[in-house]
Amino acid sequence: MADYEPKVIAFVCNWCTYAGADLTGTSRIKYAPNIRMVRLPCTGRIDFMLLLQAFGQGADGVIVSGCHPGDCHYTAGNFHARRRWIVFRRLLDFMGIDLRRVYFSWVSAAEGAKWAELVNNVVADVRKLGPYDTFPKRLSGQIRPLEVA
Amino acid sequence: MSETRILQKKSLGELFAKLTAAGQRLLAPVKEGELLNFAEVKSPEQVALDYIQTRSSAKLAAFPPYEPLLRYKFNGKDVEQQPAEPDKRPTVLFGAHPCDAASFATLKAVFTWDSPDAQFETRLANLTIIGLACTKADAYCFCTSVGGSPGDTRGSDMLLTPLDAERFLVEVLTPKGQAVVAAAPQLFTPAGNETKDKVLAKVAPRFSADKLKEKLPAAFGNNAVWVEQSLRCLGCGACAFVCPTCSCFDIQDERNREGGTRLRCWDSCGFSLFTLHASGHNPRHVQSERWRQRVMHKFSYQPERLGVLGCVGCGRCSRTCPVDMNLAEHAQALAEMKA
Amino acid sequence: MEALQKKAKALLENGTVKVVIGFAAGTDAQTARPLFARTPEQAGKLIWGESCKQNLATYLLKPEVKALGKAAVVGRVTTARTVMQYAAENQIADDAAVLLIVSDDGQITELAKFADLEVYLAKVPRGLPAEAQKEIERLQAMPIEQRWAFWSAEMSRCIKCYACRAACPMCYCARCITDVNQPQWIPVATDPLGNLEWNIVRAMHLAGRCVDCGSCSDACPQGIRLDLLNRVLAQEVLTSFGGEAGYSTRKEYALSTFKPDDKEEFIR
Numbered sequence: 001m002a003d004y005e006p007k008v009i010a011f012v013c014n015w016c017t018y019a020g021a022d023l024t025g026t027s028r029i030k031y032a033p034n035i036r037m038v039r040l041p042c043t044g045r046i047d048f049m050l051l052l053q054a055f056g057q058g059a060d061g062v063i064v065s066g067c068h069p070g071d072c073h074y075t076a077g078n079f080h081a082r083r084r085w086i087v088f089r090r091l092l093d094f095m096g097i098d099l100r101r102v103y104f105s106w107v108s109a110a111e112g113a114k115w116a117e118l119v120n121n122v123v124a125d126v127r128k129l130g131p132y133d134t135f136p137k138r139l140s141g142q143i144r145p146l147e148v149a
Numbered sequence: 150m151s152e153t154r155i156l157q158k159k160s161l162g163e164l165f166a167k168l169t170a171a172g173q174r175l176l177a178p179v180k181e182g183e184l185l186n187f188a189e190v191k192s193p194e195q196v197a198l199d200y201i202q203t204r205s206s207a208k209l210a211a212f213p214p215y216e217p218l219l220r221y222k223f224n225g226k227d228v229e230q231q232p233a234e235p236d237k238r239p240t241v242l243f244g245a246h247p248c249d250a251a252s253f254a255t256l257k258a259v260f261t262w263d264s265p266d267a268q269f270e271t272r273l274a275n276l277t278i279i280g281l282a283c284t285k286a287d288a289y290c291f292c293t294s295v296g297g298s299p300g301d302t303r304g305s306d307m308l309l310t311p312l313d314a315e316r317f318l319v320e321v322l323t324p325k326g327q328a329v330v331a332a333a334p335q336l337f338t339p340a341g342n343e344t345k346d347k348v349l350a351k352v353a354p355r356f357s358a359d360k361l362k363e364k365l366p367a368a369f370g371n372n373a374v375w376v377e378q379s380l381r382c383l384g385c386g387a388c389a390f391v392c393p394t395c396s397c398f399d400i401q402d403e404r405n406r407e408g409g410t411r412l413r414c415w416d417s418c419g420f421s422l423f424t425l426h427a428s429g430h431n432p433r434h435v436q437s438e439r440w441r442q443r444v445m446h447k448f449s450y451q452p453e454r455l456g457v458l459g460c461v462g463c464g465r466c467s468r469t470c471p472v473d474m475n476l477a478e479h480a481q482a483l484a485e486m487k488a
Numbered sequence: 489m490e491a492l493q494k495k496a497k498a499l500l501e502n503g504t505v506k507v508v509i510g511f512a513a514g515t516d517a518q519t520a521r522p523l524f525a526r527t528p529e530q531a532g533k534l535i536w537g538e539s540c541k542q543n544l545a546t547y548l549l550k551p552e553v554k555a556l557g558k559a560a561v562v563g564r565v566t567t568a569r570t571v572m573q574y575a576a577e578n579q580i581a582d583d584a585a586v587l588l589i590v591s592d593d594g595q596i597t598e599l600a601k602f603a604d605l606e607v608y609l610a611k612v613p614r615g616l617p618a619e620a621q622k623e624i625e626r627l628q629a630m631p632i633e634q635r636w637a638f639w640s641a642e643m644s645r646c647i648k649c650y651a652c653r654a655a656c657p658m659c660y661c662a663r664c665i666t667d668v669n670q671p672q673w674i675p676v677a678t679d680p681l682g683n684l685e686w687n688i689v690r691a692m693h694l695a696g697r698c699v700d701c702g703s704c705s706d707a708c709p710q711g712i713r714l715d716l717l718n719r720v721l722a723q724e725v726l727t728s729f730g731g732e733a734g735y736s737t738r739k740e741y742a743l744s745t746f747k748p749d750d751k752e753e754f755i756r
Binding site for chain 2: 647648653675703706
Binding site for chain 1: 630632634635637638639675689696742743752755
């Protein structure tokens with residue numbers, strides 16, 4: 001697809017990754033514009049269904065990112081998130097959903113450079129994978145307009 | 150109007166081709182793993198012709214599991230609405246048994262009794278039903294208790310009865326049926342004095358729907374009976390979904406901030422929150438009351454108010470039920486109850 | 489079967505229980521139906537065999553059944569695990585029900601107190617049924633596109649009737665996530681995404697809680713192998729966190745606890 005630009009949705013925690021992405025900006029580090037950030041208080045709050053919502057509305061890749069273990073603003077939210085992702089990844093993989101399009105990371109408020117590198121790597125990988133056409137889409141409400149049967 | 154013809158089984162391929170060429174979509178029973186369900190077909194090899202019952206009913210031909218009713222877009226404070234185009238695709242429902250063919254009359258009564266329903270009526274108007282009479286039945290069938298029979302012609306535009314391994318007896322029943330003949334007249338040869346009675350399945354009536362209808366209003370208050378019959382019911386909703394005459398639906402919006410689509414989706418009165426009010430009150434908060442509703446609706450309210458029975462005796466509910474709630478058995482028990 | 493009927497009759501006669509929940513013959517030879525025997529005579533109708541599939545422990549939470557009084561439940565090891573998991577989740581009081589566990593060789597074990605259940609369950613062989621294990625391995629060995637094709641086809645048959653939810657003893661939420669409509673988290677329509685989301689959310693909500701009874705796929709009118717989803721996650725929870733549902737009353741839900749060193753090689 002000549003004009004395919006990957007759409008990547010990033011679900012990030014307010015205290016670490018979002019602040020880290022903020023730092024990327026204030027440090028004037030350029031990175032791929034293909035991501036849309038969704039800010040939540042904590043990765044512990046990130047429901048696994050949100051990732052399916054993203055894919056269902058046309059996302060080609062998803063990033064989930066939060067505080068490093070031990071640094072969670074709410075003490076243990078990211079520990080619970082980590083368990084959830086371990087289980088969720090197994091289910092996705094077993095059902096044949098492309099795990100290469102789902103990325104988990106710990107990015108702290110000080111890691112502006114890491115965030116830029118992560119996003120650039122993810123967008124490059126997802127670009128190589130192509131659009132996620134095989135994932136079923138929402139009946140209405142697409143990021144990229146699609147034919148709805 | 151009823152003319153009879155003979156159709157050779159080996160002619161079905163040509164018939165399908167002619168119907169498809171005439172622009173018809175073909176729906177027929179198809180094997181899906183261990184089960185049979187109605188699906189779009191192109192050729193008769195895909196069709197299951199020798200079956201007792203499909204898992205899901207043929208009601209999807211006129212009342213699909215979900216369909217758009219209208220689409221809308223937000224324009225500032227305004228909402229631009231557009232009714233969804235009704236599905237006009239000419240469709241032939243091939244191979245539905247007489248129970249399924251008869252179910253459309255009940256659905257029509259529900260969907261059109263007080264106001265027009267463009268979605269349903271358009272589909273029904275464009276639907277031709279080529280029914281398939283039953284040469285076998287099982288312990289779950291009870292069509293003869295609810296005004297039907299293995300060779301019943303109600304609801305079919307054309308009814309095929311397999312006389313033997315090669316031939317169908319064809320009853321042409323309506324103008325739509327005649328149109329099917331007209332699509333491939335050379336395939337429909339004259340019939341002699343073949344009759345279908347010899348090959349039809351025998352289904353002994355188990356109860357009288359009329360007697361049941363008389364008994365039910367008084368039985369409404371007999372809580373113990375409803376509790377006892379529904380003790381094992383799990384409230385799963387499978388019965389309503391596979392039933393050819395169940396028509397309850399849920400309205401759902403699939404939307405985002407820019408607009409969306411309003412859908413009509415199948416629902417079941419067996420679900421615990423089916424009658425939950427916004428206030429939090431639920432008039433049918435226990436399964437026994439929901440079971441009572443199911444029986445009253447099908448065998449008392451619908452006959453009383455719409456003049457149609459809400460059941461065609463196909464037996465799907467009982468076959469599907471994970472805990473063997475046998476509707477014929479329960480109905481029979483109610484009909485025979487001492488007042 | 490006679491031993492079972494005798495036991496049930498005795499429990500009713502001496503007043504230990506008011507109802508024995510078991511199976512009676514159903515509409516045809518392949519079908520059994522749950523029986524709520526309240527008299528020794530009714531207990532004479534009890535049967536046991538392969539047709540007796542539905543996990544009967546689920547009735548212990550049903551109001552109309554609770555109203556009948558203290559119950560005995562006939563079942564398999566998975567039925568015992570169900571009651572144990574109910575205990576871990578505060579859904580049932582100790583000694584509130586009697587279990588009549590029928591093992592594969594026909595032996596009947598009568599259990600009531602949680603402590604006795606724990607002792608019994610500690611001795612039973614563990615692991616998924618052989619057929620399910622083989623099917624999981626067969627699917628896992630497929631290339632990812634084939635796996636997706638398989639599950640897409642399974643999901644396309646789903647009619648969102650929620651029989652799986654009703655049959656599952658661990659799905660007892662008074663208001664299921666599908667019933668929440670502000671927002672409508674799980675779409676009602678049977679479109680491919682809606683069906684996928686329903687089955688995924690149910691599998692995730694059962695992760696670490698599924699007791700491997702198989703009632704979900706037994707109940708599914710469309711014959712979907714959704715039991716494999718629950719079983720795969722039960723395996724994952726065991727492998728990754730050492731947790732297994734229904735063997736003790738300890739409250740150890742895998743997804744509300746954690747260890748600082750849970751594996752994370754997939755996190756960048």
